[in-house]
Amino acid sequence: MEANPYQADAEFTAAERDSVYKCIFKRRDVRGQFLPDPIPDEVLGRILKAAHHAPSVGFMQPWDFIVVRDPMVKRKVRDAFQTANTEAADMFEGDRQETYRRLKLEGIVEAPVGICVTCDRERTGPVVVGRTHQREMDLYSAVCAVQNLWLAARAENVGVGWVSILRHADLREALGIPASIQTIAYLCVGYVSHFFQNPELEAAGWLPRTPLRDVVWFDRWHGRTGEETLLQQLG
Numbered sequence: 001m002e003a004n005p006y007q008a009d010a011e012f013t014a015a016e017r018d019s020v021y022k023c024i025f026k027r028r029d030v031r032g033q034f035l036p037d038p039i040p041d042e043v044l045g046r047i048l049k050a051a052h053h054a055p056s057v058g059f060m061q062p063w064d065f066i067v068v069r070d071p072m073v074k075r076k077v078r079d080a081f082q083t084a085n086t087e088a089a090d091m092f093e094g095d096r097q098e099t100y101r102r103l104k105l106e107g108i109v110e111a112p113v114g115i116c117v118t119c120d121r122e123r124t125g126p127v128v129v130g131r132t133h134q135r136e137m138d139l140y141s142a143v144c145a146v147q148n149l150w151l152a153a154r155a156e157n158v159g160v161g162w163v164s165i166l167r168h169a170d171l172r173e174a175l176g177i178p179a180s181i182q183t184i185a186y187l188c189v190g191y192v193s194h195f196f197q198n199p200e201l202e203a204a205g206w207l208p209r210t211p212l213r214d215v216v217w218f219d220r221w222h223g224r225t226g227e228e229t230l231l232q233q234l235g
């Protein structure tokens with residue numbers, strides 16, 4: 001007899017649902033609050049498993065997770081960040097540039113663990129279910145893994161900070177990643193002294209959170225009529 005293909009315990013209780021939303025809303029990008037405390041392998045294993053269970057185009061699972069603990073490697077990544085960040089600062093004008101220079105935008109050396117998420121675009125051959133007309137879907141799949149990792153880490157009270165102010169080539173070089181592999185994210189991972197209530201860029205006055213109702217639209221000409229009850233829910 002075939003095993004039952006349906007999920008056991010498929011329903012979320014209200015408390016479980018609330019935990020998921022708590023995790024989503026309390027997740028933060030962590031830069032400056034990392035503690036040196038090691039992350040137990042059991043915890044790191046659960047976080048990586050959550051990342052590996054992300055959706056992926058054609059079930060391609062194009063990702064690899066490179067766990068970085070070597071301080072020398074971290075310093076190389078930090079050096080690459082510093083080069084890129086100096087260039088980045090020059091791209092902003094006036095006051096904005098001054099504010100940019102004051103932002104803390106990475107915790108590469110302080111975080112006990114770095115995780116580089118990569119995408120092997122050839123993993124399952126040239127033709128992939130769902131990637132036939134949108135070639136970038138494998139990259140997006142790897143980003144889904146990043147988000148799973150980020151949320152799972154938050155549920156483990158572990159902070160994650162994404163550092164993208166890096167040239168891909170420099171990151172590959174620091175981690176010994178072959179040119180055929182696309183780097184997706186360098187993540188700083190570790191326990192933290194605290195999680196901020198709001199995004200640091202919001203607190204620094206860089207940008208506010210956009211009201212939800214400004215980004216939700218209904219009919220095909222972007223109208224907002226006929227959906228008053230939903231609009232009320234959007235605040």
Ligand SMILES: Cc1cc2c(cc1C)N(C[C@H](O)[C@H](O)[C@H](O)COP(=O)(O)O)c1[nH]c(=O)[nH]c(=O)c1N2
Binds near residue numbers: 031163202
């Ligand atoms: C693709 C991508 C790339 C980056 C980021 C995020 C994402 C999604 N973020 C974090 C980003 O600044 C942060 O998510 C927003 O400011 C919102 O804050 P919370 O994540 O809600 O705390 C980020 N932060 C940072 O300090 N340095 C960085 O290089 C990056 N790069």
